[in-house]
Every structure is written in C-alpha cells, then in structure tokens.
Amino acid sequence: xxxxxxxxxxxxxxxxxxxxxxxxxxxxxxxxxxxxxxxxxxxxxxxxxxxxxxxxxxxxxxxxxxxxxxxxxxxxxxxxxxxxxxxxxxxxxxxxxxxxxxxxxxxxxxxxxxxxxxxxxxxxxxxxxxxxxxxxxxxxxxxxxxxxxxxxxxxxxxxxxxxxxxxxxxxxxxxxxxxxxxxxxxxxxxxxxxxxxx
Numbered sequence: 649x650x651x652x653x654x655x656x657x658x659x660x661x662x663x664x665x666x667x668x669x670x671x672x673x674x675x676x677x678x679x680x681x682x683x684x685x686x687x688x689x690x691x692x693x694x695x696x697x698x699x700x701x702x703x704x705x706x707x708x709x710x711x712x713x714x715x716x717x718x719x720x721x722x723x724x725x726x727x728x729x730x731x732x733x734x735x736x737x738x739x740x741x742x743x744x745x746x747x748x749x750x751x752x753x754x755x756x757x758x759x760x761x762x763x764x765x766x767x768x769x770x771x772x773x774x775x776x777x778x779x780x781x782x783x784x785x786x787x788x789x790x791x792x793x794x795x796x797x798x799x800x801x802x803x804x805x806x807x808x809x810x811x812x813x814x815x816x817x818x819x820x821x822x823x824x825x826x827x828x829x830x831x832x833x834x835x836x837x838x839x840x841x842x843x844x845x846x
Contacts, residue, residue, distance in 0.1 A: 654714070657710040657712075658710075659710055660675055661675075662674060662675050662676035662679060663675070663676065685737050686785040686786070687733065687735060687736065687737040687775070687783060687785060688736070688737045689736075692731055692733060692775060692785060693729075693731050694711065695731075695785055696729050696730075696731035696773040696791075697711060697718050697719060697729045698711070699773065699788065699791065699827065700718075700719060700727060700729050700771050700773070700793075700830065700834075701719050703827060703830040703831045703834070704719070704721045704722070704725075704727075704830075704831050704834060705721075705722060705831075706719055706720070706721060706722065716753060716754075716755035716766035717766045717767040718767070721834070723835070723838075725768050725769055725834060725835070725838045726766065726767040726768045726769070727767055727768070727769050727770075727771060727834065728765070728766070728767035728769070728770045728771070728798075729770075729771050729773060730748040730749065730750070730770060730771070730772050730773065731748075731772075731773040731774070731775065732744070732746045732747055732748055732772075732773075732774055732775075732813070733746075733774065733775035733776075734746065734775070734776065734777070734778045735775070735777065735778060735779075735780050735783050743778060745812060746774055746812065746813035746814075747810055747811070747812050747813070748772055748810065748811055748812075748813070748816070749809065749810055750765070750770070750801060750805065750808065750809065750810060750811050751809040751810075752764050752765055752807060753765070753766060765798045765801065765802060767798055768797070768798055768838050769795060769796070769797055769798060769834055769837045769838050770795070770796050770797075770798060770801055771793055771794070771795050771830070771834065772793065772794040772795075772796070772813070772816065773791060773792075773793055774791065774792050774793070774794070774813065774824070775790060775791055776790060776791065776792050777790040788826075788827040789826075791827065792824035792825070792826065793824060793825050793826070793827070793830050793833065794813070794816060794817070794822050794823075794824055794825075795822070795825065795830070795833040795834055795836075795837045796816070796820055796822050796837060797837045797838070797840045799840075800820055800840075801820070804819050804820055805819070
C-alpha cells in the first residue's frame with residue numbers, strides 16, 4: 649500500500665480565496681483566467697467530458713485527472729471522451745479536419761504492462777458549428793456525438809493512434825446522435841460490448 653493514497657477531491661465553490669494575495673483574488677478569478685477559451689483544444693476537451701457526464705448523470709462528482717478512462721457511469725460503464733471541432737480559437741485559413749486520438753495506453757497510471765484501450769465505450773464529440781462569429785460551445789445543439797463500443801474500435805482500427813471522422817463513420821457505420829439521445833446510445837454501445845464478450 650502506498651504511503652500516499654489517491655487524494656479525495658472535494659468540489660470547490662469558486663469563492664475560495666488565495667492566501668497572501670492582495671488585492672483579494674478568488675478561485676473563480678483563476679477559473680475565468682484559465683478556462684474561458686471553450687473553443688480551444690484543452691478546455692473544449694474538458695467541457696466535452698462534462699457534457700457526457702451530464703448526459704449520464706455523473707456531473708455532480710469531480711473530474712478525475714489520473715484514471716485510465718474519463719468517466720465511470722453509475723452502471724459501471726467506463727467511458728473515454730474524445731473531441732474535435734471545425735473552428736479553433738487560433739487563426740485559421742480553412743476549417744479543421746475532424747480527427748480524434750485513439751491510442752492504446754497503459755492503465756493504472758501507467759503501471760500495467762499491456763497497452764490497450766481502457767474504456768468500454770468511446771464517445772466522439774464534435775463541435776460541429778462552422779461560423780466563428782456564432783460558435784457557442786455551451787449550446788448543445790452545436791454538438792453531435794458518435795458513440796462506439798471499444799471492441800468495435802479495436803476490431804476496425806487495431807493499434808491505430810488517430811482516426812478521422814469520415815473513416816469512423818464509413819468503417820464503423822456509426823451515426824451521429826444529439827445530446828438528448830446520448831445516454832441511451834452509450835448504454836446501447838455498452839450492451840453490444842458486453843454481448844461480444846459473452
């Protein structure tokens with residue numbers, strides 16, 4: 649047993665104050681400074697995880713940063729969330745190609761020997777809006793979701809590290825769903841995963 653077990657993360661309110669800083673600054677001030685660019689890759693990725701967590705009812709917990717998958721549903725479904733967008737926060741000459749990273753990893757914070765895809769289900773989240781002036785990542789109608797059992801991903805793409813959306817759709821015959829259908833799509837993909845194992 650480690651002398652330093654995993655820390656319990658307690659939700660913050662945003663009103664917490666920096667100690668020894670004048671003028672007074674709160675944790676919310678830091679959040680505004682660090683996380684206002686919701687179109688950028690890093691923040692958009694975390695936002696997509698939260699959107700999926702809301703869909704499956706896990707949004708009242710805190711996000712884990714060290715697990716080998718992104719979200720664990722109440723039913724025990726391990727979910728990996730990937731995101732991409734046509735519009736970026738930097739200057740663009742053209743719309744971005746939708747590409748997702750799907751590498752195999754070592755679980756247990758890198759302690760396992762075997763590399764594999766750790767989740768049961770992948771949710772590929774596309775911020776589909778293509779107008780820079782009206783893009784609004786908090787508008788769920790601007791997103792679409794592609795849900796796939798990991799077994800399907802493995803059988804079609806093997807050890808491939810990235811996949812384009814058009815390849816994902818054509819090779820796996822996966823159709824986009826809206827936010828309202830996301831929870832059922834995840835359960836359906838998980839059921840197909842379980843059926844393959846039995």
